[in-house]
Amino acid sequence: MRWTPKGWTDFGTEYRKAPAVLLVEMLFLRVFLPKEAFVDPSLPDRAVSFCPCAAVVVASPGSPETALGGIRFSLGNASRKYEKEVKRMLKTGAEILWECLGREGVEHVFGYPGGAILPVYDALKHSKIHHVLVRHEQGATHMADGYARASGRVGVAIATSGPGATNMVTGIATAMLDSSSIVCITGQVGSKLIGSDAFQEADITGVTLPITKHNYLVTHANELARTLREAFYVARTGRTGPVLVDITKDAQQSSCEFDWEAAKPQLLGYRPDLSPTPQEYAQALKLVQDAKRPVILAGHGILLSGAMQEVRELVERTGIPVTLTLLGLGAFPASHPLNLGMMGMHGEAWVNHAIQEADLLLALGMRFDDRVTGNLKTYAPQAKKVQVDIDPTEINKNVKVDVALIGDLREILRELLLRIEPIDCSKWRGYIDRLKGDSAVRDIQNLPDSGHLYAAHVINDLWRETRGGNVVVVTDVGQHQMWEAQYFKHEEPRSLITSGGLGTMGFALPAAIGVKVARPEAEVWVVVGGGGFQMTMAELATLVQEGLKIHIAIINNGYLGMVRQWQEFFYERNYQSTPLLSPDFAKLAEAYGIRSTAVTQRSQVVPAVRSAREHDGPVLIDFRVEQEDSVYPMVAAGAALHEMIRRPNPIVESAEDE
Amino acid sequence: MLITFVVYVENKPGVLTRVASLFRRRAFNIDSLTVGRTEKPEVSRMTITVDADQDQARRIEASLYKLVNVLLVENLTNQRAIVRDLAMIKVAAKHEERSHLLQLVGVFRARVVDVAPESLTIEITGAEAKIDGLLEALRPYGVLEMVRTGIVAMRRGNKSPAAGPPMGELAEMAPDANNDDPQSV
Numbered sequence: 001m002r003w004t005p006k007g008w009t010d011f012g013t014e015y016r017k018a019p020a021v022l023l024v025e026m027l028f029l030r031v032f033l034p035k036e037a038f039v040d041p042s043l044p045d046r047a048v049s050f051c052p053c054a055a056v057v058v059a060s061p062g063s064p065e066t067a068l069g070g071i072r073f074s075l076g077n078a079s080r081k082y083e084k085e086v087k088r089m090l091k092t093g094a095e096i097l098w099e100c101l102g103r104e105g106v107e108h109v110f111g112y113p114g115g116a117i118l119p120v121y122d123a124l125k126h127s128k129i130h131h132v133l134v135r136h137e138q139g140a141t142h143m144a145d146g147y148a149r150a151s152g153r154v155g156v157a158i159a160t161s162g163p164g165a166t167n168m169v170t171g172i173a174t175a176m177l178d179s180s181s182i183v184c185i186t187g188q189v190g191s192k193l194i195g196s197d198a199f200q201e202a203d204i205t206g207v208t209l210p211i212t213k214h215n216y217l218v219t220h221a222n223e224l225a226r227t228l229r230e231a232f233y234v235a236r237t238g239r240t241g242p243v244l245v246d247i248t249k250d251a252q253q254s255s256c257e258f259d260w261e262a263a264k265p266q267l268l269g270y271r272p273d274l275s276p277t278p279q280e281y282a283q284a285l286k287l288v289q290d291a292k293r294p295v296i297l298a299g300h301g302i303l304l305s306g307a308m309q310e311v312r313e314l315v316e317r318t319g320i321p322v323t324l325t326l327l328g329l330g331a332f333p334a335s336h337p338l339n340l341g342m343m344g345m346h347g348e349a350w351v352n353h354a355i356q357e358a359d360l361l362l363a364l365g366m367r368f369d370d371r372v373t374g375n376l377k378t379y380a381p382q383a384k385k386v387q388v389d390i391d392p393t394e395i396n397k398n399v400k401v402d403v404a405l406i407g408d409l410r411e412i413l414r415e416l417l418l419r420i421e422p423i424d425c426s427k428w429r430g431y432i433d434r435l436k437g438d439s440a441v442r443d444i445q446n447l448p449d450s451g452h453l454y455a456a457h458v459i460n461d462l463w464r465e466t467r468g469g470n471v472v473v474v475t476d477v478g479q480h481q482m483w484e485a486q487y488f489k490h491e492e493p494r495s496l497i498t499s500g501g502l503g504t505m506g507f508a509l510p511a512a513i514g515v516k517v518a519r520p521e522a523e524v525w526v527v528v529g530g531g532g533f534q535m536t537m538a539e540l541a542t543l544v545q546e547g548l549k550i551h552i553a554i555i556n557n558g559y560l561g562m563v564r565q566w567q568e569f570f571y572e573r574n575y576q577s578t579p580l581l582s583p584d585f586a587k588l589a590e591a592y593g594i595r596s597t598a599v600t601q602r603s604q605v606v607p608a609v610r611s612a613r614e615h616d617g618p619v620l621i622d623f624r625v626e627q628e629d630s631v632y633p634m635v636a637a638g639a640a641l642h643e644m645i646r647r648p649n650p651i652v653e654s655a656e657d658e
Numbered sequence: 659m660l661i662t663f664v665v666y667v668e669n670k671p672g673v674l675t676r677v678a679s680l681f682r683r684r685a686f687n688i689d690s691l692t693v694g695r696t697e698k699p700e701v702s703r704m705t706i707t708v709d710a711d712q713d714q715a716r717r718i719e720a721s722l723y724k725l726v727n728v729l730l731v732e733n734l735t736n737q738r739a740i741v742r743d744l745a746m747i748k749v750a751a752k753h754e755e756r757s758h759l760l761q762l763v764g765v766f767r768a769r770v771v772d773v774a775p776e777s778l779t780i781e782i783t784g785a786e787a788k789i790d791g792l793l794e795a796l797r798p799y800g801v802l803e804m805v806r807t808g809i810v811a812m813r814r815g816n817k818s819p820a821a822g823p824p825m826g827e828l829a830e831m832a833p834d835a836n837n838d839d840p841q842s843v
Contacts, residue, residue, distance in 0.1 A: 209676060210683045214726045217672075234726060269668060269729040392720035396713055 026310050034270060066396040070481030080484040090255040093247065094123035097185070100228040101129055103260060106156050108517050110134055110143040114160025115200060117187030119252035132517060132546055135538035137164050139510035141171020141242075142536070144182040148175075149497045150472060150522070152306070152338040154276045155182040161189055162200030165246070166207060170504060172242045173211040175287040177501025178327060179304060181240035183210075183231050191219040191248040195610045197356040203245050213241030219248050224264035233265045238272025239391040240304055246372035274392065275407040283403045284386045285419055291360035291384070292429045294320045297343065297372075300327035300500070301365015301389065301409050303493050308332070310413035311364060318423045321432060323351045325366050326485055327500040334489035340432065344372035345635045346482040348363040349644055350435035352635065355380050363387040365409045369501070374641035388412050450601050455480055455555045460487040461605040462525065462553065465613070471495060471523045472515050476508035476532030480555035482631040484527050506535030509552065513539060523613070531560045532584045540592045543618055551612045552594075554585055557627050565630045569645065589620040596620040660689060660717045662741065662811050665704040666696070666730040671725045677704060680721055686710060690808030701729065705810045710812055736812040744781070744807045745789045746771070749798060750800035751778040767791040777802055 091099065097120055101109065110132045113121045134140040137159040159168050165186040175182045189198040202392055205217045214234050216227045222248065231243040276284075295584065302311050306578045308331055310523050313336050315322055323343040332339055343355060350362030352374075355361065361383045366372070368387075373379045376398060385401040387394070388409055395404040405412050422475060459480075462473075473488055475481040475499040482499055490496050497515055499507040508528040516524045543550055555561075564578040589596035597613055599608045599622065612619035631646035667673045674693055683686050689707040696703045710718060715733060722731045734741075751759050759778055763770055768782035782792050786809060793801065 205672070207676070209679050253727075267726060270726045271723070391724070393717060393724055395717075395720070397717065400713075 053354040062072060088258070091208075091258040092119065092123065092255050093218075093219075093224050093252040094119040095126060096221065096224045096256075096258050097228065097247070097252070097337060098123055098127035098129060099258060100225055100260075100263075101156060102127060104228070104232045105153065108132060108147065109156040109158055110140040110147075110514065110517075111158030111185075112137050112140060112160070112164060114187065116161035116166045116189055116249050117158065117185075117247075117252070119249065120158070120185070120187065120247075131158075132513070132542065134510070134542050136536065137167035138171050138506070139513075139536055139539045139542065141168045141175065141182065142504075142507050143514035143517070144184070144513030145171060145175045145178075145180045145507075146497055147518040148240075148514075149178075149511075150183045150494055150515040151518035152304075152494070153181075154232055154517070155180070155417075155518075157182060158185045160187045160200065161204070161246075162202045164200075165204035166202050168244075169207060169211065170502075170506075171329060172208055172244065174499050174502045174504040174507060175242040176211045176213070178499065179240050179300065180242065181235040182242045183228075183235050184212075184242060184244040186244065186246045187252070188217065188246045188248045189251045192250070194219075194248065198225055202604045203590055204244065206373045208244050211242070212244050213239075213274045215246070216242040217246045217248075218251050220256075221251050221254045224251060225258060225260065226265065229263050230265040230267060234267070234270065238270075273408070274390070274391075276405040276412060281321075281415060281419075282401060284405055285416065286414075287360060287384050287386055287403060288318070288320075288362060289421060289423065291320075291423060292425065293358045294318075294324045294360040294362060294423065294425060295340075295354055295383075295416070296320050296326045297325070297355070297361055297363040297366050298322050298331050299325045299364060299366025300331075302328060302331035303365075305365060305385040305390070305409040305425065305578035306367070307410035307413055308493050310410055310417065312336075313417055314413055314420065317417070317420060319425055319429070320362065320423065321354065321425075321429055323347070323355065325369070325372055325500070326481075326498065328366065330493045330495045333491045335491060338429075342485050344369075344641075345374070345637075346486065346631050346633065347372075348486075349633050350437075351644065352633075352644065353435050353640045354432045355383075356640075361385045363389070363401070365389060367391075367394045370398070371500075371636075373398060374639055374643075378640035380641075400416055426649075451601075452625065453600060453602050453605075453625050454629055455483045455557070455623070456487050457602050458553065458599075458605055458623045458625060459483050459527065459556065462527075462609055463488040465606060465609045466523065466525070467491075469523055470519075470521060471525065472497060472512075472519065473525045473527055474498070474508050474512035474515055475526075476528040477503045478529045478532060478560070479557075479565065479631050480527055480529045480561070482562075483555070486631075488527075505529075505532035508532060509536050509543075510539045511643075512550050512552075513543055513546070513548060517546070518548050524548075524550045526550060528552065528554055530554060530556045530558070530580055530585075531563060533585075534582065537588070540589070540594065544592050544594065548618065549616070550618050552589075552618070554620065554622050556582060556585070556622055557625050557629065558582070559627060561629075561633070564628070565634075568628070568630065569634070570636070585620060585622040594618045594620050596622065598622040598624060599625045659711065660707050661710050661718070662734045662739070663704075663706045663708070663719070663722070663735055664811055664813075665728060667702050667704060667725075668727040668729060669695075669700050669702045673702070673725075674704075676725050676727060677706070677722070678756060680725065681706075681708065681718075683719070684707070684721060686714065686718060686738070692810050694810070699830045707809060721738060723792070732813065734811050734813060734839040739811050741785055741809050741811045741815060742783055743786045743789055743809045744783045745793070746805050747780045747782070747793065747796060747801060748772075748777055748803040749780060749796045750776060752776070755799055759796075762792070762795050766795075768792060772799070782814055 106129055107132045140157040144157040147155035159165055166182055172184060186204050189201045205215045207314050208215055218224050218227050227245055231245050235243045302308060311332055321338050321340050323340045324332060340351045343351045358380055359382050361380055361468060385399060386403045387401040388405045390408055392406050472495050473484060475484045477499055497511055508526045512524050512526045560578045561579055564575055567575055567578060586596040586598050599605055599606050608621050612621060632647040635641055635644050688710050689709055694702050707837045719733060722728050763780055764784060765806055768780050769779050771781045772779035782789055
């Protein structure tokens with residue numbers, strides 16, 4: 001490199017001020033320092049890379065820049081290498097991406113490479129982040145989702161443009177409806193090609209607009225750091241949810257200065273931190289204190305806000321009985337005497353009756369989904385309703401409420417706990433107890449072994465065998481999901497991971513992989529039907545490749561069970577397209593190197609579960625259960641909540657439901 | 659009833675789609691939507707009228723606020739506001755009818771902006787009802803073509819949320835992302 005006049009001025013005016021001093025420095029450097037001192041590529045920072053001569057630089061009367069000028073001037077060859085070093089201070093978009101993920105605390109990502117995301121994959125070699133290679137991009141999003149739900153952190157999924165990105169859609173919608181904080185990163189064709197129907201181009205920000213909390217298209221490397229920081233910030237604050245960042249290939253490849261501090265999110269229109277007014281608190285308190293027949297409706301928001309302790313305090317202080325939504329299971333201990341159980345379409349009869357007869361519903365982090373309310377016209381007609389939710393759009397959406405407290409549930413409960421007094425509702429609780437009937441008979445384990453294998457038995461035995469442990473059950477969608485919710489008693493938060501809002505079949509296996517990656521110390525059980533399992537069973541290979549010990553319990557009844565149940569009840573047993581041929585799951589597992597057994601008798605359930613737990617590695621158990629069994633009780637879609645289809649058969653009946 | 663919202667949004671690509679998509683997704687029917695610049699280059703302003711009741715209006719407002727790019731929402735329904743629509747109407751104008759038409763234009767305080775041998779093009783600004791009135795009056799002559807902008811609205815009086823405190827304070831109100839532990843939800 002030649003020393004141009006422009007080069008002189010590059011290093012400021014001080015150089016020209018002290019030529020004599022510099023001359024001495026240059027000579028000193030040239031004579032005494034080895035060339036290698038200047039070309040340490042592993043040290044990108046200017047001052048640090050010149051560590052060996054730092055003393056000289058500091059001692060020199062000019063600035064470090066001045067001394068650098070001298071070094072450049074005197075060491076022609078070395079300075080050329082130094083020029084490369086200067087370039088190294090610039091980072092490519094791909095490098096910035098991994099740097100940002102690392103700084104956001106990400107340790108694991110789930111992804112699948114492809115053309116438009118290759119620069120990102122190439123730059124992965126500089127990062128400590130562990131990448132889990134999935135078998136289908138839908139799996140990546142479910143894994144990120146499971147990771148987020150199990151840990152409370154942000155899950156990250158990566159895919160390429162076009163089909164890679166569109167394969168993520170189901171997983172993103174699942175995360176959206178269950179408020180799961182995930183960040184999806186997709187590659188996009190070069191910014192010049194956008195709109196040209198280029199190979200593997202899809203308008204993924206357009207596609208995912210209604211199913212993300214927010215999404216971004218990044219076309220320049222210098223927008224990347226801020227965008228990613230915003231994406232993580234939006235995903236994990238307020239009502240958590242999925243955020244997608246679509247990054248063009250040229251933005252991944254081009255370089256720019258990376259400044260983490262300067263890339264701080266600037267979201268003027270984003271206000272996740274709302275809180276109620278003192279008047280609203282007072283109104284809510286008055287309604288709660290005046291109630292004679294109150295019920296708490298506990299939802300997923302308790303887990304998301306981390307308000308388990310506060311809810312428990314509220315319940316124990318006031319004596320109000322609690323019912324849970326499907327996604328709320330685990331937010332309040334199942335064994336607590338004030339826990340009535342799950343509400344809704346497949347909730348227990350006394351729970352739904354209690355809600356219908358209540359004079360106050362205190363909804364905590366739940367959104368009155370149609371699966372928990374039944375027919376809205378007849379829903380809890382005598383009850384005043386107080387709704388605590390972080391999302392203002394949930395207020396008065398389905399059920400008109402009397403008071404809404406909008407904000408973080410934990411903070412609001414803390415505020416309420418300062419002033420709330422015990423309520424005398426012992427008569428009311430006694431009434432609900434009588435609704436329950438003889439609960440000792442409820443124990444299905446006490447029912448005689450009739451030679452049939454019922455799914456309820458399988459799940460109840462699984463619960464008995466694993467109770468007290470650090471167990472997470474990940475379910476799919478359908479009958480087995482409802483039986484799990486009814487017969488597996490969840491004491492701990494985040495111990496049930498299930499797709500509630502979107503009801504995504506195929507969720508369980510990939511989500512369980514995310515759960516296990518997030519919480520390697522936990523015992524993870526996949527409870528899945530034959531239909532849902534076959535939707536995403538390709539992820540068995542992911543499980544094996546990652547060496548994860550996950551147990552898979554297939555509740556195999558030879559049908560798409562829940563659809564068959566609806567056909568039985570509402571379509572005159574016209575079992576159209578529900579009988580399901582499945583492969584021999586045991587042989588399938590064997591092909592992946594996974595140990596497996598098939599269980600056909602009730603007496604084999606416990607030994608199979610015990611042997612799986614003792615085995616050092618994943619195990620698949622094919623539970624071949626009764627074919628035409630149904631989930632009871634059931635509120636038909638559109639029926640009033642108290643108009644349930646009750647259990648008809650004493651074998652699977654629990655007596656209190658009669 | 660017709661609800662009128664004034665929505666301040668960040669002037670970024672795709673924001674109009676987000677707002678329009680919201681109404682479509684939540685099954686609300688937009689009556690009119692106009693977008694334009696404001697006194698601040700980084701802020702665009704939309705005037706949206708939508709057929710909804712008061713409860714729905716509150717939910718729309720909450721949903722609009724949920725969009726990350728939406729800065730401020732004002733519901734101007736039943737507020738003291740200036741509401742204006744602009745129309746250009748091309749009307750058939752035979753020679754002997756021109757003087758009548760020009761009288762009408764005068765009565766409605768509209769303007770003739772183009773004159774052709776067989777037609778006149780009239781520009782009119784005003785409340786929607788006034789434009790409807792002119793349109794009815796012109797119909798017997800033969801309306802050849804018409805275009806309307808949809809309404810724009812502004813609150814009367816000094817109160818001005820865009821220039822005043824609310825938007826200025828937004829920056830301060832925006833949560834400090836740095837103080838937030840990345841891994842706590």
